[in-house]
Amino acid sequence: MAIAIFAMEASTAETVTLKSAAGQTQRDFGVAFEPTFLANPLYRELATSQFSSITPENAMKWDQIEPTQGSFDWKAADEVAAFAKSNDQKLRGHALVWEDHFPDWFAGKRFAAATLKNLIEQHVGAVVSRYKGVVYAWDVVNEPFDDAGRWRAGLLHNTLGDGYVAIALRAARAADPDAKLYINEYGIEKSGPKFDALYRLVAALKASGVPIDGVGLQSHFIVGRVPPDLPAILAKFAALDIDVALTELDFRLSLPATPESLAQQATDYHFVVASCLAVARCVGVTTWGISDDHSWIPTYFPGYGDALLFDQRGDPKPAYAAVIGALQRLGLPAIEKRQ
Ligand code: XIL
Numbered sequence: 001m002a003i004a005i006f007a008m009e010a011s012t013a014e015t016v017t018l019k020s021a022a023g024q025t026q027r028d029f030g031v032a033f034e035p036t037f038l039a040n041p042l043y044r045e046l047a048t049s050q051f052s053s054i055t056p057e058n059a060m061k062w063d064q065i066e067p068t069q070g071s072f073d074w075k076a077a078d079e080v081a082a083f084a085k086s087n088d089q090k091l092r093g094h095a096l097v098w099e100d101h102f103p104d105w106f107a108g109k110r111f112a113a114a115t116l117k118n119l120i121e122q123h124v125g126a127v128v129s130r131y132k133g134v135v136y137a138w139d140v141v142n143e144p145f146d147d148a149g150r151w152r153a154g155l156l157h158n159t160l161g162d163g164y165v166a167i168a169l170r171a172a173r174a175a176d177p178d179a180k181l182y183i184n185e186y187g188i189e190k191s192g193p194k195f196d197a198l199y200r201l202v203a204a205l206k207a208s209g210v211p212i213d214g215v216g217l218q219s220h221f222i223v224g225r226v227p228p229d230l231p232a233i234l235a236k237f238a239a240l241d242i243d244v245a246l247t248e249l250d251f252r253l254s255l256p257a258t259p260e261s262l263a264q265q266a267t268d269y270h271f272v273v274a275s276c277l278a279v280a281r282c283v284g285v286t287t288w289g290i291s292d293d294h295s296w297i298p299t300y301f302p303g304y305g306d307a308l309l310f311d312q313r314g315d316p317k318p319a320y321a322a323v324i325g326a327l328q329r330l331g332l333p334a335i336e337k338r339q
Pocket of ligand 1: 057095
């Protein structure tokens, strides 16, 4: 099939995949995963063969997993966990506490600080306990800062102040002492106030003994606009004695794609993956979807799309070969036009 043939062309090895090439560097190559897409055989085949780690795209978010207070719907999350287990893939949990994706029963509510603290502890405790020993790393807190590096305004910070982060991290550690606990954020892949804010937060958490094991850099990028100081940013976080991971990588481009924009996308993906390999504490890269027909980008960024490594038909794009090359610590492959 197309993937195997392409991989053979791209490398002298037998069958190189994202997973096998990343494995050679002791890294994971992961993907955001929606169990509803499993009905598509190509989706299943690519999810199985190409990735060593799975992140539920939506199935473990608070609104999905606790639609009624105290009453959990584990169905989709369990499906994701079962899929990962049957394919011997790691599972990253995503995302426990976040100003977005609150369940409907939060709507319009104001909570006393003690009540919200209790809700967070109950929720985090229940979810992390259920997947104890199954989820190896959790995005415990998602997107705590706004683009100016201020605390994101909203229920969490308005009610509990900065302390909500420590509340969530401690509850996660108590429920599974072995899981790696992350803060996951976007817009921190370059120098600036948002990076500074997260860096200071992690340093403060470490200094006060709050459990924190990693920072996830979401990495939702635009073709032609790589953050040039990404390797330095990763190294700065790693110097706090934590892991880093690129957790939601995609490179959106202005539609329609052209041979030039696809070639630039390949160059950009190569740079980002090579940046991870340059830092020992960078444990892996996850793309936010498999193929361009299943991606959040067209909905959330109208006019943009084609952000992933496989095209609308599930065929590998120039960026696929570029990522394999980066994982093999090679330069950019010659980009040929494939249509
Ligand atoms: C997105 C999903 O991809 C969409 O399907 C959903 O409608 C909204 O959320 N940052 C995150 C992810 O941490 O959870 C988001 O995922 C994308 C931005």
